[in-house]
Amino acid sequence: MQALPHPSTLRLTRQSLPGSCEVCLAWTSGRLCPACHQRFAAPCNRCVQCALALPQGQTRCGTCLSEPPPFERCLCVADYAFPWDRLITRFKYQQSPELAPLLARCLLQAAMHDQAMLPQAFVPVPLSDRRLAERGYDQAWQLARCLARESGLPTHARALERRFDGRQQALLTRAERLANLRGAFAVPAPMGDFVRDRHLALVDDVLTTGATAHEAATALRAAGAARVDLWVVARTPAPQGQA
Numbered sequence: 001m002q003a004l005p006h007p008s009t010l011r012l013t014r015q016s017l018p019g020s021c022e023v024c025l026a027w028t029s030g031r032l033c034p035a036c037h038q039r040f041a042a043p044c045n046r047c048v049q050c051a052l053a054l055p056q057g058q059t060r061c062g063t064c065l066s067e068p069p070p071f072e073r074c075l076c077v078a079d080y081a082f083p084w085d086r087l088i089t090r091f092k093y094q095q096s097p098e099l100a101p102l103l104a105r106c107l108l109q110a111a112m113h114d115q116a117m118l119p120q121a122f123v124p125v126p127l128s129d130r131r132l133a134e135r136g137y138d139q140a141w142q143l144a145r146c147l148a149r150e151s152g153l154p155t156h157a158r159a160l161e162r163r164f165d166g167r168q169q170a171l172l173t174r175a176e177r178l179a180n181l182r183g184a185f186a187v188p189a190p191m192g193d194f195v196r197d198r199h200l201a202l203v204d205d206v207l208t209t210g211a212t213a214h215e216a217a218t219a220l221r222a223a224g225a226a227r228v229d230l231w232v233v234a235r236t237p238a239p240q241g242q243a
């Protein structure tokens with residue numbers, strides 16, 4: 001295995017041109033001004049495996065303790081709430097690829113803050129061909145590409161393929177979502193060497209129930225990945241009263 005760079009040695013290679021902050025419109029050298037970054041991307045205590053916000057002192061949530069997911073660690077920038085919900089909606093549905101470097105940079109900053117062990121490669125959670133044709137735009141690939149460019153680590157658009165979409169997920173419970181997606185992902189034979197014995201980070205925009213990430217990580221592990229982490233921009237918070 002190759003030696004992993006420590007996050008503190010990571011240098012963000014591309015500086016953004018001056019422009020206005022995507023949130024408060026203040027003039028800034030990046031797309032998110034330092035004040036908004038501090039306010040909206042402030043780290044908080046989270047479950048190490050699924051990034052659910054937790055009270056101080058707790059390291060894993062009840063769900064991850066009782067049913068550990070196939071990913072080792074989840075890294076996120078913030079909860080899926082203002083302004084990340086708006087930024088991600090724009091990024092995903094209004095075809096704003098210029099937001100990808102900002103979101104990737106925020107993720108790398110979260111990794112540096114956490115002193116997270118960097119993966120050896122990034123793997124985007126793939127859309128199905130049908131969904132890609134509808135949307136014309138693969139947000140996880142855009143993110144993975146920017147993460148790779150900023151960190152110097154490799155990525156590949158087709159390291160994982162999505163065989164089917166499953167039914168619409170929105171109204172299903174977590175167990176139903178898992179059943180719905182079983183076998184949805186696979187590592188294509190030519191990508192075997194890219195995956196085998198490697199520490200990988202799956203990349204996606206949002207983590208909600210984790211069913212998609214669960215199935216994608218299971219497919220990578222089945223293909224011989226040594227370890228799978230999950231890097232998402234935003235984590236949907238637990239419903240009220242449920243942590």
Ligand SMILES: [Zn+2]
Nearest residue numbers: 021024033036
């Ligand atoms: Zn701002």
Ligand SMILES: [Zn+2]
Nearest residue numbers: 047050061064
């Ligand atoms: Zn958890």
